[in-house]
Amino acid sequence: MSHKKKIVLSVGTRPEAIKMAPVYLALKNRPETEPVLLATAQHRHMLDQVLQVFSIKPDVDLDLMSHNQTLSELSAKVLVRVQQTLHHLKPDAILVHGDTSTCLFSALAAFYEGIPIGHVEAGLRTHNFQAPWPEEMNRRLTDPISRWCFAPTARAQNNLLDEGIPADHIYITGNTAVDALLLGLNILGDRQPEIECFDHNRLINKRLILITGHRRESFGPQFEQMCLALHDIAEKFTDTLLVYPVHLNPNVQEPVRRILGNHPRILLIEPVEYLSFLYLMKQSFLIITDSGGIQEEAPALQKPVLVTRFVTERPEAMDQGLAKLVGTDHAQIVKVAEDLLNSTNAYQKMIGQTNPYGDGTAGKQIANILAGSL
Numbered sequence: 001m002s003h004k005k006k007i008v009l010s011v012g013t014r015p016e017a018i019k020m021a022p023v024y025l026a027l028k029n030r031p032e033t034e035p036v037l038l039a040t041a042q043h044r045h046m047l048d049q050v051l052q053v054f055s056i057k058p059d060v061d062l063d064l065m066s067h068n069q070t071l072s073e074l075s076a077k078v079l080v081r082v083q084q085t086l087h088h089l090k091p092d093a094i095l096v097h098g099d100t101s102t103c104l105f106s107a108l109a110a111f112y113e114g115i116p117i118g119h120v121e122a123g124l125r126t127h128n129f130q131a132p133w134p135e136e137m138n139r140r141l142t143d144p145i146s147r148w149c150f151a152p153t154a155r156a157q158n159n160l161l162d163e164g165i166p167a168d169h170i171y172i173t174g175n176t177a178v179d180a181l182l183l184g185l186n187i188l189g190d191r192q193p194e195i196e197c198f199d200h201n202r203l204i205n206k207r208l209i210l211i212t213g214h215r216r217e218s219f220g221p222q223f224e225q226m227c228l229a230l231h232d233i234a235e236k237f238t239d240t241l242l243v244y245p246v247h248l249n250p251n252v253q254e255p256v257r258r259i260l261g262n263h264p265r266i267l268l269i270e271p272v273e274y275l276s277f278l279y280l281m282k283q284s285f286l287i288i289t290d291s292g293g294i295q296e297e298a299p300a301l302q303k304p305v306l307v308t309r310f311v312t313e314r315p316e317a318m319d320q321g322l323a324k325l326v327g328t329d330h331a332q333i334v335k336v337a338e339d340l341l342n343s344t345n346a347y348q349k350m351i352g353q354t355n356p357y358g359d360g361t362a363g364k365q366i367a368n369i370l371a372g373s374l
Contacts, residue, residue, distance in 0.1 A: 004034040005374040006091040008115075010082060012042030012064075012102030015293050017050035018274060020097050022179035022363030023120060024056060032371050038085060040064045040078050040102045049273040053187065054180075060085055071134065075101045083109035092374050095120055095366075096142060098292075099135035104142050111145045120176060120366060122149035123156030123165075124292075124313035131217045131311050132292075139313075148373065150366050152296075152357055153316050173365040174358020177296040182360040184278045193276045197269050198243070206241040206265075207285035207341070209233065213256075213308060214247035215290040222328040223252070226308050227259040229333035230288070234265045236334075237341050242266045243280060286340055288333070295323055296357040304350035306336055316356035321349055 009024055011017045027035040039058035041047055044065040051057065062085070064077045078101055086094065086109055094110040095118040096103040107117050119142050129136050143149055143165055151157040152175035160170050192200055211230060213223065234242050246256050246268050260266045272280070281287065287298050288306045295314045298305045305323040317323035326332045339346045 004032060005093070005371070006034050006036060006089065007370060007374075008036045008038050008086065008089060008091045008094040010038045010040065010094060010096050010102055010106035011047065012040035012078070013100050014043055014046035014050050014274075016097045016100060016102060017047050018180045018293065019121065019176045020095070021050070021054040021056060022176045022183060023095060023366050025054065025183075026363040026367035027370070030367055030371055033367065033374075036060065036089060036091060038062070038082065038106075040082065040106070042074060042078070042100060042102050046271065053184065053274050060089075071101060075105050078102055078105035079109050082106045083112055086110055086113045086115055091115060093118060093147075093370060095370075097121055099124070099132070099139040099142075101134075101138065104138040107142045107145055116147040117142075117145060118148035118150060118366070118370060119143055119146040120150045121152055122146065123151040123153075123158075123160040123170070125156075125159045126311040126313045128311050131309070132215060132313070133217050136313070148369065150362075150369075152362070155316060171365070171369050173369075174360075174362040175296050176362040176366070177293050178300050178355060178358045179360045179363045181278065181297045181300050184275055185282070188275045188278055191279075193279050195269065195272055195276045195280075198267065202241055202267070203283060205239065207237075207239055208280070208283050209240050209242045209337075210280050210284040210287045210289075211242055211244040212247070212287075212289045212291050212294065213244075214249060214252055215309065216251075218290065218308070218328050219251040224255050224259065225330045226328045226333060227255050229330045229337075230266065231260055231263060232330075232334050233337050233341075234263050236338070238265070240265060240285075240341070243269065245269050245271045245277070245280075247271065286337065288337070296355075298323070299353070299355040299357065302351040304340055304347065306333065308333065314357075320353050320356055322351070322353060322356075324350075 024035050027033045036059045038060045041063045062081045093116045096107045097120045149170045150173045290308045299322045306326045310327045
């Protein structure tokens with residue numbers, strides 16, 4: 001029997017770990033492939049938490065996170081250290097995910113080593129290099145050097161074709177975020193996870209509105225507008241509880257704590273681990289977010305999403321009416337939230353359709369394609 005094909009999976013952040021876990025597990029379950037998890041640890045603590053949930057340990061840990069490092073410092077470290085690692089491991093292929101510095105510079109390192117690249121979650125586009133920044137550029141530069149572009153949707157496939165990516169390099173698989181969500185819910189079961197500073201009893205007779213916000217392009221006055229809108233929603237609807245796991249970035253912490261910190265129905269908590277976040281999503285009535293992954297997960301849980309961005313690389317949920325783009329405009333956020341909180345009809349229109357991001361088999365499909373190709 002021929003030797004197992006060695007496939008490196010490079011991850012650095014929490015979303016990458018969540019979305020690559022199903023691919024890693026699917027490759028591990030195949031007799032002909034040997035996955036090797038390479039952690040750059042671009043986000044140390046949050047990465048470790050997620051891998052623990054799925055009982056996965058990095059095979060190689062570069063531990064590149066350092067305090068206050070710039071994008072260029074991080075990018076240079078990823079490029080040099082990943083290339084050294086690949087030179088030593090000599091894998092048959094590498095998989096990168098999404099749009100991070102780990103994704104682009106791991107792909108570039110593999111390109112320099114002549115190792116074929118698979119890009120998981122390829123083809124997402126806003127067509128605006130400033131939003132999300134620098135992620136849009138990271139994605140756009142990764143796809144042309146990838147041998148396998150695993151597009152989650154037909155729209156992502158069309159974006160790639162429009163950019164001249166060969167059709168036989170593109171595979172529509174659905175998004176692995178849905179796989180991870182289903183795996184996570186299975187691990188969670190009926191448990192109520194312990195969440196620091198969160199009393200589950202506070203949800204009795206309350207509609208939970210779950211908030212996240214961390215995009216660089218919104219920092220400053222725009223972000224303050226969003227916070228003021230959240231404050232107004234809590235004021236107007238006394239049967240709501242707004243729960244906001246606050247990102248650690250000082251540009252998020254300062255305005256959030258100043259504007260929202262003293263409201264009795266707004267609960268600011270530390271960032272929570274993956275299973276706790278799944279629990280909060282499951283309990284929520286509505287989610288207000290600028291996160292990419294949540295736009296894919298919420299439709300699987302039949303939760304309406306208000307996206308506090310002006311453009312999104314995930315328009316499929318908008319097209320189906322499962323999510324609404326509200327920007328950071330104070331009046332717009334309040335108006336759309338009011339509609340959903342006041343009208344059962346408006347709410348029902350935003351739930352109950354098929355999730356456009358797949359059925360939870362993306363990881364297996366990617367493993368099958370790689371095993372067949374290699």
